[in-house]
Amino acid sequence: MPKTNVFWWHLLSATILALSISAPLPQAHAQDTPAASAKTPSIRITFLPPPLEGTFSVGIFDRAGKLVRSLHREAAQSAFTTGLNGLITSWDGKDDHGTALPSGKYRVRGLAVGDLELTGEAFHCNDWVSAEEGPRPVRFTNIGLDGALLVLEGVDVAGQSWKFRHSLADDSIQAEPLSAAAGSAPAQPLPTSCPGRDGSRWIIEKVLGEPIVVQMDAAGEVARRLSIGAGEPAPVGIAASLENDEVFLLEQNGERWRLRGLRRKAPKTETPPGASGGPIWETFLEKNRWPSSLFTEVAGKVGRAKPFVSLAKVTVRSRPNPLFGDASSSVELAVGTDSDGSFLKTVDGLPLRRLTDTARLRWAVLGHDNNQPELVLLQSDGAVVEEYRIRQPNKLMPFDAGEYQWPAK
Numbered sequence: 001m002p003k004t005n006v007f008w009w010h011l012l013s014a015t016i017l018a019l020s021i022s023a024p025l026p027q028a029h030a031q032d033t034p035a036a037s038a039k040t041p042s043i044r045i046t047f048l049p050p051p052l053e054g055t056f057s058v059g060i061f062d063r064a065g066k067l068v069r070s071l072h073r074e075a076a077q078s079a080f081t082t083g084l085n086g087l088i089t090s091w092d093g094k095d096d097h098g099t100a101l102p103s104g105k106y107r108v109r110g111l112a113v114g115d116l117e118l119t120g121e122a123f124h125c126n127d128w129v130s131a132e133e134g135p136r137p138v139r140f141t142n143i144g145l146d147g148a149l150l151v152l153e154g155v156d157v158a159g160q161s162w163k164f165r166h167s168l169a170d171d172s173i174q175a176e177p178l179s180a181a182a183g184s185a186p187a188q189p190l191p192t193s194c195p196g197r198d199g200s201r202w203i204i205e206k207v208l209g210e211p212i213v214v215q216m217d218a219a220g221e222v223a224r225r226l227s228i229g230a231g232e233p234a235p236v237g238i239a240a241s242l243e244n245d246e247v248f249l250l251e252q253n254g255e256r257w258r259l260r261g262l263r264r265k266a267p268k269t270e271t272p273p274g275a276s277g278g279p280i281w282e283t284f285l286e287k288n289r290w291p292s293s294l295f296t297e298v299a300g301k302v303g304r305a306k307p308f309v310s311l312a313k314v315t316v317r318s319r320p321n322p323l324f325g326d327a328s329s330s331v332e333l334a335v336g337t338d339s340d341g342s343f344l345k346t347v348d349g350l351p352l353r354r355l356t357d358t359a360r361l362r363w364a365v366l367g368h369d370n371n372q373p374e375l376v377l378l379q380s381d382g383a384v385v386e387e388y389r390i391r392q393p394n395k396l397m398p399f400d401a402g403e404y405q406w407p408a409k
Contacts, residue, residue: 044090059350112396199290303387333375
């Protein structure tokens with residue numbers, strides 16, 4: 001049994017859970033903040049903690065079962081006063097906004113939360129993101145070649161400008177921030193023409209409203225035309241090799257960005273004179289940044305055979321509580337977001353555990369794969385989709401601290 005709760009387990013054999021109302025405490029813990037003034041009216045709440053090592057979240061609920069105050073969130077046992085009959089806290093009769101609640105009876109409930117074991121699994125929908133640290137580009141502002149390096153400039157989700165050096169030899173990407181002066185300089189148009197091999201020149205043009213890529217030879221004659229398929233992102237920037245028949249296209253369709261490298265491919269056999277055929281162009285490099293501001297945009301792009309299904313709530317069975325005859329119960333969970341990232345909560349709103357610290361989240365959803373009761377967390381800041389797995393979501397023990405009259409009589 002966890003050491004932090006051994007004392008309470010032995011205490012159970014000698015006492016009965018005491019739920020009492022008394023005068024204001026000299027030192028009361030409300031929302032894990034410094035003690036309120038002794039002059040502030042409050043009620044004293046005592047509860048026997050479940051024998052599960054971890055943290056405690058405690059909520060105040062009205063007679064209709066609505067959460068009106070998150071009294072404690074991820075609180076350690078040391079955040080409470082230790083009393084003869086359990087852990088002690090207090091409530092000042094206010095809601096989470098500091099507004100005084102009407103008189104009446106209120107229920108105090110909570111959960112002990114153990115190690116839920118959160119693991120990072122993958123990034124989706126942005127091939128320029130492979131780690132939590134580093135830039136998360138949402139648009140690109142320049143493209144060029146520097147020897148064997150393809151160089152892109154772009155802007156991340158926070159508005160910072162970056163330079164990306166993409167090695168064509170090993171497909172690795174190095175990123176460095178541009179200076180504040182460079183990042184704040186007026187945006188230049190993406191290059192729509194560039195020099196190519198043997199004195200040729202590559203140009204992005206439009207013919208009858210459709211974009212095409214044209215290579216002009218050294219004499220200014222059309223050497224070849226590369227058409228862009230209907231419905232495909234349109235080329236907006238171009239770079240080409242001076243040594244090889246290779247051209248690189250930066251393409252855009254709304255918030256979707258695609259980088260393609262095209263290479264001239266010789267046929268495997270000689271083409272007889274007068275026969276059709278000859279060299280063709282193949283895609284040898286492709287990277288995408290898909291829009292991810294809404295979950296519906298990415299449900300089918302997160303590495304599943306079928307679109308991922310998000311659940312408004314998931315139900316797990318809590319760990320058996322020996323303090324109540326080894327009984328377990330169903331706990332309905334959901335995911336919430338705030339300015340600090342994402343967190344796990346009960347479906348009625350009681351925050352249980354901070355999950356991630358990703359800033360500027362647009363959305364977060366929970367769902368299942370095959371390995372139940374594990375939960376899958378998908379979330380996005382609009383630049384990339386992060387995938388996490390909650391491997392022990394049932395490492396919870398609910399407790400009920402009883403009903404209280406406010407104000408105390």
